[in-house]
Amino acid sequence: MKARSVHDPASSLSGGNQQKVVMAKLLNTNAKILILDEPTKGVDIGAKSAMYEIIAELAANGYGIVLISSEMPEVLGLCDRILVMRGGRLTGEFDRAGATQEKILEAAMAAKPAATSTAATASASSA
Secondary structure, eight states, rough: OOOOTSOOOGSSSOOHHHHHHHHHHHTTTTSSEEOOOOOOOOOOHHHHHHHHHHHHHHHHHTOOEEOOOSSHHHHHOOOOOOEEETTTHHHHHHHEEEEEEEHHHHHTTSSOOOOOOOEEEEEOOOO
16 A cells, blocks of 8 residues: 555545555454455456455355445355345355356346346355
8 A cells, every 4th residue: 555644544545545444444353254346356466366255265264245346256266155236136146156147147137127237245254
């Protein structure tokens, strides 16, 4: 991370560095369940890879993680169970073994969209 001073507010950092600060704050709590909404948005590929390792390690150590992501490789690579939602409705559910990009996209297109946007919600856990 690059900051001019330790006294600079996180809001003065780039979007990717702000994401890193949020992750660091989460790791400094006693929480056993984490909700990560687009945790790698705006971070460079090196930081993204490091964050993936941290998320996988947390899940392996018994943390419950709800990962909300629009990035298919992130969902397929990190999640044990994938729930697909569109228009506020559940349109698909997959376990790691049965999830493919094609099946997830098919589920995402299965329901008519409401006035809201499409989102994929994924869950990662050690179970």
